[in-house]
Amino acid sequence: MNDIVLPVLWAVLGGAIRVGTPFLFVSLGECLTEQSGRINLGLEGVLVLSSMAAFGGAYLSGSPWIGVMAAMLAGALLAGVHGVLCGLRRVNDIAMGIAVMMLGTGLAFYLGKPLIQPQAPTLAPIMLGSTSSSAQLQAALSINPLFPLGVLIALALAWLLANTRWGLIVRMVGDSADAARAQGLSVNRVRTLATMAGGAIAGLGGASLSLFYPGSWNELLSSGQGLIAIALVIFARWRPLACLWASLLFGGAGALGPALQSVGINGAYYLFNAVPYALTLLILVLACTPYRRLQGAPSELSVQR
Amino acid sequence: MSLPANAMRLETIGLTKRFGDFVALDGVSIKVQPGTVHALLGENGAGKSTLVKCLSGYHAADAGALILDQREQTLASPTDARRLGIGMVYQHFTVVPGMTVAENLLLATGELPGIVRWPRVRAELAAFMQSTPFQLDLDARPVDLSAGQKQKLEILKQMRLRPRLLILDEPTSVLTPQEADEVLGALRSRAHAGECSIILITHKFREVLAYADEVSVLRRGLHVASAPVSTVTQASLAQQMVGEAVSATLPIERQATPAAPARLVIHDLHAHGDRGTPALQGFSLDVAAGEIVGVAGVSGNGQRELMQALTGQRRILEGSIHVAGTPFRGTRTQNRELAVRSLPEEPLLNACVPEMSLADNLSLRTFDEPAFAHLGWRKPGALRSLAATAIAAFGVRTRGPDEAIRQLSGGNIQRVVLARELSGRADLLLVSNPTFGLDFAATRDIHRRLLEARNAGCAVLLISEDLDELMLLADRIAVISAGRVVLTCPAAGADRQALGAAMGGIPHDYPPPVQLSETEIAA
Numbered sequence: 010m011n012d013i014v015l016p017v018l019w020a021v022l023g024g025a026i027r028v029g030t031p032f033l034f035v036s037l038g039e040c041l042t043e044q045s046g047r048i049n050l051g052l053e054g055v056l057v058l059s060s061m062a063a064f065g066g067a068y069l070s071g072s073p074w075i076g077v078m079a080a081m082l083a084g085a086l087l088a089g090v091h092g093v094l095c096g097l098r099r100v101n102d103i104a105m106g107i108a109v110m111m112l113g114t115g116l117a118f119y120l121g122k123p124l125i126q127p128q129a130p131t132l133a134p135i136m137l138g139s140t141s142s143s144a145q146l147q148a149a150l151s152i153n154p155l156f157p158l159g160v161l162i163a164l165a166l167a168w169l170l171a172n173t174r175w176g177l178i179v180r181m182v183g184d185s186a187d188a189a190r191a192q193g194l195s196v197n198r199v200r201t202l203a204t205m206a207g208g209a210i211a212g213l214g215g216a217s218l219s220l221f222y223p224g225s226w227n228e229l230l231s232s233g234q235g236l237i238a239i240a241l242v243i244f245a246r247w248r249p250l251a252c253l254w255a256s257l258l259f260g261g262a263g264a265l266g267p268a269l270q271s272v273g274i275n276g277a278y279y280l281f282n283a284v285p286y287a288l289t290l291l292i293l294v295l296a297c298t299p300y301r302r303l304q305g306a307p308s309e310l311s312v313q314r
Numbered sequence: 315m316s317l318p319a320n321a322m323r324l325e326t327i328g329l330t331k332r333f334g335d336f337v338a339l340d341g342v343s344i345k346v347q348p349g350t351v352h353a354l355l356g357e358n359g360a361g362k363s364t365l366v367k368c369l370s371g372y373h374a375a376d377a378g379a380l381i382l383d384q385r386e387q388t389l390a391s392p393t394d395a396r397r398l399g400i401g402m403v404y405q406h407f408t409v410v411p412g413m414t415v416a417e418n419l420l421l422a423t424g425e426l427p428g429i430v431r432w433p434r435v436r437a438e439l440a441a442f443m444q445s446t447p448f449q450l451d452l453d454a455r456p457v458d459l460s461a462g463q464k465q466k467l468e469i470l471k472q473m474r475l476r477p478r479l480l481i482l483d484e485p486t487s488v489l490t491p492q493e494a495d496e497v498l499g500a501l502r503s504r505a506h507a508g509e510c511s512i513i514l515i516t517h518k519f520r521e522v523l524a525y526a527d528e529v530s531v532l533r534r535g536l537h538v539a540s541a542p543v544s545t546v547t548q549a550s551l552a553q554q555m556v557g558e559a560v561s562a563t564l565p566i567e568r569q570a571t572p573a574a575p576a577r578l579v580i581h582d583l584h585a586h587g588d589r590g591t592p593a594l595q596g597f598s599l600d601v602a603a604g605e606i607v608g609v610a611g612v613s614g615n616g617q618r619e620l621m622q623a624l625t626g627q628r629r630i631l632e633g634s635i636h637v638a639g640t641p642f643r644g645t646r647t648q649n650r651e652l653a654v655r656s657l658p659e660e661p662l663l664n665a666c667v668p669e670m671s672l673a674d675n676l677s678l679r680t681f682d683e684p685a686f687a688h689l690g691w692r693k694p695g696a697l698r699s700l701a702a703t704a705i706a707a708f709g710v711r712t713r714g715p716d717e718a719i720r721q722l723s724g725g726n727i728q729r730v731v732l733a734r735e736l737s738g739r740a741d742l743l744l745v746s747n748p749t750f751g752l753d754f755a756a757t758r759d760i761h762r763r764l765l766e767a768r769n770a771g772c773a774v775l776l777i778s779e780d781l782d783e784l785m786l787l788a789d790r791i792a793v794i795s796a797g798r799v800v801l802t803c804p805a806a807g808a809d810r811q812a813l814g815a816a817m818g819g820i821p822h823d824y825p826p827p828v829q830l831s832e833t834e835i836a837a
Contacts, residue, residue, distance in 0.1 A: 174426035177413075181421055184412040191408055192424055193393055304590075308411050 016145050017268045023149030024264020025257045026156050027222045031056065033159040033256035034214030035238030036245065037166060038084070038207035040252050043242060044170060045203035046183035046196075046309030050106030051091045052211045053235030054113020059084040059215030061121040064226035068129035073220050076129065077155070080216035081209040087113050088208020092201035102311055110235075117228075124226045131224045132217075155217045159253070162210060166249040179203050183307035211235070237289050244292045246305040259285050321348035321511045322382060322399060322478035324369070329378035331364050338364040340535040341378065346479070346528075351502050351512045353526035353543070355519075355555055357754055361535040362515045363405075366481045369513070370402040371395035382479075396424070401477030403468045405484045409456045415467060416452040422471035446473055447500035461488035461614050466497065473504075481513045486521060488613045488779075491814035498525040519548045531555055564786065565762035569769045571604030577638055577773040578742055584632035585616075585623045593619035595797035596633070599775075603741070606764065606774040608788030608805065610781055612817050616797035617777045618659070621746045624775070625656050627664075637742055650679070655735035656744040657728075659777075665731045668720035672712055673701035675719045676734050704733040709759070725756030732763055743767055746777040761787055781813065793817055 035052050042049045049055075062083035067076030091109045095102045135157070138150030170176035182189045182199040189196050214235075219226045241259060245251035266281030296303065324346040331339040339361045346352040356362045367373045369380070371389035379386050382398060389395045395402075409418050419439055420426065436452060443449060448466040456464050465485060472480055480501070486494035498514075502525050505512045514526060522529050523543060530540040531554040538554045578601040587593035593616045601607045611617055622628035624635060626644025635642045637652045648654065658664035666675050677697050680686055686696050701715035708729045712722060719727060728748065735743065745764065749757040764787060768774050778784050784791055788805040793816040801816035 172430050172432065174428050174430070177417060177421060177426060177430070180413060180417075181410050185408070185410040188408050188410045188421070191392070192421065305412070 020268030025261035029260020031214035038211030042207035051109025056235035059212035063216035084212020092204035096197035356532035399478030574603035576600035608784035611794035653741035673715035
C-alpha cells in the first residue's frame with residue numbers, strides 16, 4: 010500500500026509547485042489588476058505571449074534569466090494595451106480582455122513559429138532533496154527557481170496593499186472611483202499602471218511554462234491555464250496569500266493524473282487530467298449565487314455593478 | 315464677542331452661475347458669520363447645491379465675488395477650497411465601501427505616507443475620535459455600517475482636516491430623528507466653540523429652527539431672504555421657499571371607505587440582502603382594500619428587499635405573501651389576474667426599459683392583450699392612442715409618445731409609470747419612495763393619484779423614507795426596523811417622537827409589535 014500512496018503523494022506535492030507556479034503568477038497578476046477595479050481576461054494571452062518571449066529571449070541570448078526579463082516586459086506591454094484601451098469611454102473590460110487574449114495568442118503563434126524546434130537554455134531547478142536517497146523525493150523537491158519568487162511576490166503584494174500609500178490608492182480606486190476622483194487621483198492612470206504591473210507578474214508565469222516546466226515552446230503550452238488562474242482569484246477572495254494556497258491546490262489537482270500514471274494507474278488518465286477544469290467549475294458554482302454579492306470583491310469591478 | 319480663532323467669515327456678492335440658457339444661480343449675496351450655523355433652505359432645483367459647489371470649488375461662478383475673511387478669493391478647484399479650509403460633506407456617500415474606517419479616515423487626509431505605520435496611525439485616529447462626538451469601530455467597513463454611521467464617518471473625514479468652514483449637503487436625509495439631533499447638536503457646539511463655521515443645506519424646517527443661527531432661503535436661483543432664526547417661523551420660511559402660502563394639506567379629500575378584509579397579507583417574511591446578510595427577518599403586515607398603509611423606517615432596514623420580494627425580484631427564504639387569499643409570487647399572469655400594480659423606487663431602473671419609447675413603456679403590461687395585439691402582431695395604432703391618452707390624462711411633459719423614456723425628467727418618468735400602473739383596474743398598489751427627488755408640484759400630483767386610487771377601493775402599500783409624506787397620506791403607519799415591523803399605529807395623530815424612537819434604537823431582543831390604540835396616542 011505504502012508503495013503506491015507515498016510516491017503519489019510526493020508526486021502530487023512536487024506537481025503542486027511545478028504545475029501551480031504559472032497559476033500563482035497569473036492569479037497574483039489578476040489579483041492586483043482586479044484590486045484596482047478592472048478585470049483582465051487577457052492574461053491568458055499574456056501567459057502565452059510571455060512564454061514565447063521568455064523562450065525566444067533565452068534562446069537568442071543564451072541566458073534563461075534574460076528570457077524571464079523578456080517575459081515580464083512582454084506581459085507588461087500586452088497588459089498595457091488592455092489598460093490603455095479600457096480607459097477609453099464606453100469600452101467594456103470583459104470584451105476587451107477577450108480581444109487581448111486572442112491578440113496575445115495570435116502574436117505568440119506568429120512570432121513563435123521559428124521557436125518550436127530549437128532548444129533554449131532552461132532555468133536550473135533548486136535541488137532541495139539532493140541529500141535524499143529516494144529518486145522520487147529528489148524529483149519532487151527539485152523546485153522551479155521562480156516559485157520562491159512567486160511566494161515572495163504574494164507576501165509583498167499582501168503587505169503593500171495593506172500598508173503602503175501605493176496599495177491604499179490601488180484599493181481605493183478599485184472600491185470607489187468617485188472617492189478616488191474626489192482626492193484628485195487619476196483613476197485611469199492608477200488602473201493602467203496596476204494592469205501593467207499585473208501583466209508583468211503574469212509574464213513570470215509564462216516564463217516558468219517555457220523555461221522550466223514543460224520547458225519548451227509550442228502552441229498548446231497554456232491550454233487555458235491563464236483563464237483558470239483568473240477564476241482562482243474569485244476563489245481566493247482577492248487576497249494574494251489565498252492566491253498562493255489556491256494555486257498549489259490547483260497545481261496538485263493538475264499533477265494527479267501524471268502522478269497516478271507514474272505508479273501504473275492508467276485507467277482514467279484523461280479523467281484525472283480534467284480535474285483542474287472540473288474544480289474550477291465546482292468552485293465557481295459554490296462561490297457565486299445570484300442572491301448575494303461576493304465578500305471581498307472590489308466594488309468597482311464591472312461584474313459587481 | 316471676541317472673534318473666534320479658527321472659524322471662517324464668508325461672504326458672496328452677486329454670485330451667478332449659468333448652465334447654457336438656464337440660470338441656476340442669479341446674483342446671490344449671502345453672509346456667513348464666523349462660528350455660526352447658517353442654514354440654506356430651498357426646494358429641489360432652487361440652486362442650493364449649485365451655490366455650495368461654487369463655494370467648494372467644483373463650479374466656477376460666471377459672475378460675482380467670493381470673500382473669505384475680508385479677502386476676495388477665486389476657487390479654481392476643490393483642492394483650492396480645501397487649502398483655504400473649506401470642507402464639504404456630500405449628500406451621497408463618498409466613503410470607500412470595502413475599506414476599513416481607519417483606512418477611510420487615513421485616505422481622507424490626502425497626504426498618505428509612503429509606508430503606513432498602522433500601530434501609530436491607529437493610536438492617532440483613536441485619540442482623534444475621542445476628541446469628537448462620534449465613536450466608530452476603526453476596523454468596521456462601511457458596507458457593514460448603518461446609514462447613520464456612514465454619515466458620521468463622512469463628517470469625521472472632514473473634521474480630521476480641521477476645516478474652517480464646513481458645508482453639509484442634507485446630512486440628515488438618511489438619519490433617524492434621534493441620530494439627526496445627535497449629529498446636528500454636536501456640529502453646532504463645535505461651531506459655537508469657534509472651531510469652524512457651518513453651512514447646512516436642508517429642506518427640514520425643524521432642523522433649521524432647532525440648530526441654525528441664521529437662515530437664507532433660495533428660490534429658483536434667486537436669494538429670497540436671509541434672517542436670524544430667532545426672527546422666523548416655520549410658516550414664514552415655507553412661504554418664502556415655495557413662493558405662496560402652503561401647508562401640509564391633502565391634495566384631495568380622504569373619503570371614508572368601508573371596512574374591508576385584508577387584500578394583501580404578508581406573514582413572517584424572511585429574505586437576504588445583496589450581500590447574503592438577513593434583510594427581512596419575520597416581516598408581517600396586512601393591507602385592506604381602501605386603505606393606505608405606510609411603511610416608515612430609516613433607509614436600509616429592509617424596505618428595498620421588501621419591495622423586491624413583493625414584486626418577485628428577490629427570493630423569499632421563509633414566510634408567505636397572499637393576495638386576495640391566493641399565494642402570490644409576483645408573476646406577470648398573477649399581476650394581471652389579481653390586478654396588482656407597482657411603482658418601485660428609481661422607476662427608470664426598476665420599472666422601465668430606458669431605451670424604449672414612452673409608448674412602448676406605457677404598454678409593457680398590456681402589449682400582448684387582445685386590445686393591443688392580434689395573432690402575435692402588435693397594433694401600433696392602438697398603442698399610440700393609448701399613449702396619447704395617458705400623456706394627456708397624467709400631464710406628462712414630453713415631445714411625444716416616440717421619445718425614449720430616459721430623456722424624460724424624474725417627475726415625468728414617475729408620471730408615466732403611474733399612468734401605466736393605474737390604467738385599468740388596480741386592486742393592490744405597491745409603492746416605494748414615489749416622490750424621491752421630485753419638486754413640489756410633481757409630489758402633490760402623485761399624492762393626489764395615490765389618494766384617488768385609495769378612494770376607489772384600491773389597497774395601497776406605501777414604503778417611504780419621508781415620514782411627513784406617510785403622516786399625510788397613510789391611514790395606518792407600520793415602522794420597519796432591522797427587517798421587521800416594530801410598531802403599527804393609526805396615522806392620524808401619530809406621535810413623531812414615538813415613530814422616530816421605533817425607527818432607531820430598538821434593542822436586538824425585539825418585543826412583539828406594539829399596537830397603539832387611538833386613546834394611547836392622544837394621551
